[in-house]
Amino acid sequence: MSESILGRRAELLASIRRFFTSRSFTEVSTPKVDKEIIPEAHIDPFEVPGLGYLQASPEMHMKRLLCAGSGPIFEIAKCFRKGERGKLHRPEFTMIEWYRPSDDMQKGMALLEEFMHVVAGWPAAKRTSYAEAFDRAIGVDPFDTATPRSHDWLNLQLAEKVESTLGIDTPEILYHYPANQAALATTTTDARGTPVAERFELYYRGIELANGYHELADPVELRQRLEVANHQRVADNRPALPLPEKLLAAMEDPRLPPCTGVALGIDRLMMLAVGAETIDQVADGI
Amino acid sequence: MPSTYNTSDFRKGLKIQIDGVPYLMVEMNFRKPGKGTALYECKLKNLLRNTVVDRTYRAGQTLEAADxxxxxxxxxxxxxxxxxxxxxxxxxxxxxxxxxxxxxxxxxxxxxxxxxxxxxxxxxxxxPPNHVILQVEYAEPAAKGNTATNVQKPVQLETGAEILAPAFINTGDWLRVDTRTGEYIERTTAPDSE
Incomplete structure (x- = not known):
């Protein structure tokens, strides 16, 4: 078992690199500790005295590179999140994150699907909107204006009732999240005129594997959202975090090019590849 | 012992109380869907009734500790x-x-x-311990010539319990018994204290 996990992991990393370099992406390696971080309401970073925070994802630094004109980039990054420990979570884990300028959400989803096909041999993914998934699983319209649903309630339903219906036979991409769950994605309106986020997530066999955004490029809007996240943190008795001022300045000038980015858990991909029940079985490589 | 536990303290083996009833946390799974709040899915065993209930808590919620x-x-x-x-x-x-x-x-x-x-x-x-050693109070004499070990018969132990034991067991023998299943394990010698 151990030898096969070690071998599969090495193979997977090599094929990820082939996939992106053959598509003219540049591999980058960004700092893992920095005084600044992107505050998120429900992610707690580790603080390193005198150095700042262990980065919960390479997003802040990769976006600064995009602003500086890097073109398409990818990074295989160690990420750190305090208190996250479970069958699918470890406080330290490995993520593959990529950005391609000029991709809209559709192109971003297509690239993700192509990635899964080439790297893991997966069949084509079904695409299901957030509203369709809720209707299918629990017969509820999450955007019904007559019965407004709280973010918290929707999140609980998604976790307890909807997720288990996603990606059963084929991989499934969930897209058009509620606008107030946009995180760092742009917002738009769907065919019904409902405000939605251009955010998507990939599920397969009960595992949430990847999160993608058609990236929000407006620094004013981004600052507002990060302040909202910090307010939420304070309300939840968690410390507010410093804003990523260097990134916000770079988004002002020279600006973040329109792009779509995806972050995908490599340990979880390994779990699916070898049929592991817990992330611990694949994370150490032994 | 703290008087309450926060979700970040949740772990297998924690003893807590809900409405004055003590529970043992027998399973705890951390989940974090998308960009949302962390969820702690627990299986709690009611220590008075031995029943197990499922409960999901959100990050930041607390449970009262049980003494x-x-x-x-x-x-x-x-x-x-x-x-x-x-x-x-x-x-x-x-x-x-x-x-x-x-x-x-x-x-x-x-x-x-x-x-x-x-x-x-x-x-x-x-x-009780998983295994106890008890003396046979009464066993039907073994049928002559029947040495097959897979043939079982009821025997009565010194505590009054009736269990199934192999045909060769006699009154006065000492048996090792599994208290969880009530099954015969082996014939043994009298414990030292006897």
């Missing part, structure tokens, strides 16, 4: 409506009802060291 302790206690004797045990370290005595002792009663022999559980210093459950 549940476990210690070694010796079975002393049976009395009209219950069973009396004594804490081996401070000699304090506890009486448990027939319902609390349940199926284990048939393997209780005076002097047997058991694990006793209390909630707010009231006894709530007792667990």
């Amino acid at each position: 549940v302790t476990e210690f070694t206690a010796q079975y002393l004797y049976r009395q009209a409506d219950g069973y009396v045990f004594m804490n081996n370290s401070d000699y304090e005595q506890y009486e448990l009802s027939e319902e609390q002792v349940g199926e284990y009663a048939r393997f209780l022999k005076e002097g047997l060291d058991c694990q006793l559980m209390t909630f707010n210093n009231q006894p709530i459950a007792v667990t």
Whole structure:
């Protein structure tokens, strides 16, 4: 078992690199500790005295590179999140994150699907909107204006009732999240005129594997959202975090090019590849 | 012991109380869908009824700690409506009802060291060792020539329990018995204390 996990992991990393370099992406390696971080309401970073925070994802630094004109980039990054420990979570884990300028959400989803096909041999993914998934699983319209649903309630339903219906036979991409769950994605309106986020997530066999955004490029809007996240943190008795001022300045000038980015858990991909029940079985490589 | 536990303290083995009922956290799974709040999916065993319930808590919620302790206690004797045990370290005595002792009663022999559980210093459950050695009070004589070990017959133990044992077991033999299943394990010699 151990030898096969070690071998599969090495193979997977090599094929990820082939996939992106053959598509003219540049591999980058960004700092893992920095005084600044992107505050998120429900992610707690580790603080390193005198150095700042262990980065919960390479997003802040990769976006600064995009602003500086890097073109398409990818990074295989160690990420750190305090208190996250479970069958699918470890406080330290490995993520593959990529950005391609000029991709809209559709192109971003297509690239993700192509990635899964080439790297893991997966069949084509079904695409299901957030509203369709809720209707299918629990017969509820999450955007019904007559019965407004709280973010918290929707999140609980998604976790307890909807997720288990996603990606059963084929991989499934969930897209058009509620606008107030946009995180760092742009917002738009769907065919019904409902405000939605251009955010998507990939599920397969009960595992949430990847999160993608058609990236929000407006620094004013981004600052507002990060302040909202910090307010939420304070309300939840968690410390507010410093804003990523260097990134916000770079988004002002020279600006973040329109792009779509995806972050995908490599340990979880390994779990699916070898049929592991817990992330611990694949994370150490032994 | 803290008086409450935060979700970040949640782990298997935690003893908590809900509405005055003690529970043991027998499973805890951390989940974090998308960009949302962390969820803590727990299986909680009701320590009074031995039933298991599923509960999901969101990050930041708290549960009240339960003053549940476990210690070694010796079975002393049976009395009209219950069973009396004594804490081996401070000699304090506890009486448990027939319902609390349940199926284990048939393997209780005076002097047997058991694990006793209390909630707010009231006894709530007792667990004997997994294996006990008991003498056969009565066994039908083995049928002549029948040496097959897979043939079983009922035998009566010194505590009154009736279990199935191989045909070659005789009255007066000492048997090792599994208290969880009530199954015969092997014939053995008398324990040292005898």
